[in-house]
Amino acid sequence: MTEILFLFFLSSGLFLGWSLGANDAANIFGTAVGSRMIKFRTAALIASVFVILGAVFAGSGASQTLGELGKVNALAGAFMVALSAALTVYWMVSSGVLVSTSQAIVGAIIGWNLYAAKPTDWFTLSTIVSSWVTCPILCGIIAVFTYYGIKHWLKHSKIHLLRQDSYVRTGLILIAAFGAYALGANNIANVMGVFVASSPLQDVQVGGLIISKTQILFLLGGLAISAGIITYSQKTIQTVGNSLMEMTPIVAWIVVFSQSVVLYLFASEGIKNFLEGYGLPSLPLVPVSSSQAVIGAIIGIGLAKGGKNINWTIVARIIAGWVFTPAISAIVCFISLFFLENVFNLAVYQ
Amino acid sequence: MFHMKINLFAKAKALESKIDMFHDKVIDSAMMFNKSLREYLNAGRSDEFKKINKQLRQIEHDADQLRRDIENRLYSQNLIPDMRANVLELVENLDRVINRFDEVSYQFYIERPDIPQIYHSRIKDLVEQVTDCAENMSIASRSFFRDLSLVRDYAQKVYFLEHETDLTSGRLKESIFDSDLHLSNKLQLSTIVDEIENIADLAEDSIDRLLIFTIKRDI
Structure with a gap:
């Protein structure tokens, strides 16, 4: 019975995962598929596999940070936090706005904190919010350097257009894999992070391999993201990239590369430990928005090209979405928690 | 997946070679056209002229086949989807030049125009400029595939040579109509020029179109 109830409550997280797959996968291979450089089926298959691998094997770092923001300690509460974020994302995606799942979940957690009268860890919140600013800027910087590097290389390599096309296709497939891995690693926290504290799952031993209860949770989340990629991402692909700036396949590759690197930097405990081991500054492990990263990269390249091709109205609309997403999500969560507790008599916090 | 990638590189390489061969045909046809008209001016519709004409026709035929093959491969193998339409247009434009070389040479074969000796050197100059122009167009187009920085240089040469041909043909036609030739002869020579x-x-x-494609190709 507990398992069935758990699965029922988990369904909102799985729905959020599905929304994330439907929405954010377009950032990884949208332009490549849109420009017919790679087939949707190939891209979706690769992304589905790697998003699960990233979630299971590298998803814990960002999830811990989200847990510090608000330890959602009741399953019904976690259900509503994830559902509020999912509904916000779904509603905004349906309205054609590119939204951030990261901001939706942060907004929902704050909504839960407010409802449960739990203190919000302002240090963690400021770390997360500052990452929203750092992420697109860093992505833009990486994109500009990569853009100039590739431009220089193309100028001097005198590579034939057709061979260049083959390299770009291969590159797009590889980057779809890396991008999906980074997305899984960074964004699984958005999908399953709120369930970690209240999950009744136990560690499982398969042969000599121990799969932790968190990894099982992340595997389920990864499967939901994959389902979103396969079933719905084709639709969102139409709105990504080219609506903001005309992109060649090489620029699309640069955008996805920069986005993947940034998402991975914000998720990799290995890189964080490595940098800190040498006394170097490191990035916090927080879930960041892949949409924000993509926009940062596109603006960076747009500015490098003279800033003439950027559709600033769309940029402004997206920035407005970033502000409204957490706010709407927090309000939806707060009201829904009240409803859940008082109508269904469920404990939404302890 | 690995096999798919190897296959993609092999397909690209095969098409690369076809495109290179097609550019060779442009240069071959230009040189053969030059040879053909020189032979006609020197010896009229001689056996050698007929032979050259035949060779030019063969080049045009081979170029047509190459063009069709390139178009087929680009679409059936789904190569360079973002630039495919541009490459097709480019190849078709080059093919039009090859066709014109063949048609004009054949026009000499059919019409057997009577060209007074005094115009020979200027017609040779004109033919030289036109073939130079076509050759530079072919080099510019080849550069489009490998080295974008060269396209503009060769495009500039094409523009210069085209302007020169305008001047040469203008002077030639003026001189033709100032002469005592029969009007029908004047009109025939003028048409040929x-x-x-x-x-x-x-x-x-x-080249105009090529320069636009070049801007599009720049990342």
Whole structure:
């Protein structure tokens, strides 16, 4: 019975995962598929596999940070936090706005904190919010350097257009894999992070391999993201990239590369430990928005090209979405928690 | 997946070679056209002229086949989807120039125009300029595939040579109509000069489009 109830409550997280797959996968291979450089089926298959691998094997770092923001300690509460974020994302995606799942979940957690009268860890919140600013800027910087590097290389390599096309296709497939891995690693926290504290799952031993209860949770989340990629991402692909700036396949590759690197930097405990081991500054492990990263990269390249091709109205609309997403999500969560507790008599916090 | 990638590189390499061969055909046809008209001016419709004409026709035929093959491969193998339409247009524009070389040479074969000796050297100059123009167009187009920085240099040469052909053909036609030749002869010579000169115009048009494709190709 507990398992069935758990699965029922988990369904909102799985729905959020599905929304994330439907929405954010377009950032990884949208332009490549849109420009017919790679087939949707190939891209979706690769992304589905790697998003699960990233979630299971590298998803814990960002999830811990989200847990510090608000330890959602009741399953019904976690259900509503994830559902509020999912509904916000779904509603905004349906309205054609590119939204951030990261901001939706942060907004929902704050909504839960407010409802449960739990203190919000302002240090963690400021770390997360500052990452929203750092992420697109860093992505833009990486994109500009990569853009100039590739431009220089193309100028001097005198590579034939057709061979260049083959390299770009291969590159797009590889980057779809890396991008999906980074997305899984960074964004699984958005999908399953709120369930970690209240999950009744136990560690499982398969042969000599121990799969932790968190990894099982992340595997389920990864499967939901994959389902979103396969079933719905084709639709969102139409709105990504080219609506903001005309992109060649090489620029699309640069955008996805920069986005993947940034998402991975914000998720990799290995890189964080490595940098800190040498006394170097490191990035916090927080879930960041892949949409924000993509926009940062596109603006960076747009500015490098003279800033003439950027559709600033769309940029402004997206920035407005970033502000409204957490706010709407927090309000939806707060009201829904009240409803859940008082109508269904469920404990939404302890 | 690995096999798919190897296959993709092999397909690209095969098409690369076809495109290179097609550019060779443009240069071959230009040189053969030059040879053909020189032979006609020197010896009229001689056996050698007929032989050269036949060779030019063969080049045109081979170029047509290559063009069809390139178009087929680009679409059936789904290569360079973002630039495919541009490459097709480019290849078709080059093919038009090859066709014109063949047609003008054949026009000499059919019409057997009577060209007084005094115009020979200027017609040779005009033919030289037109073939130079086409050759530079071909090099510019080849550069489009490998080295974008060179396209503009060769495009500039095409523009210069096209302007030169305008001047040469203008002077030639003036001189033809100032002469005592029969009007029908004047009109025939003038048409032939126009036909030759138009090849440079075709080359210029194709360069105009090429420069736009070059801007598009830049990342």
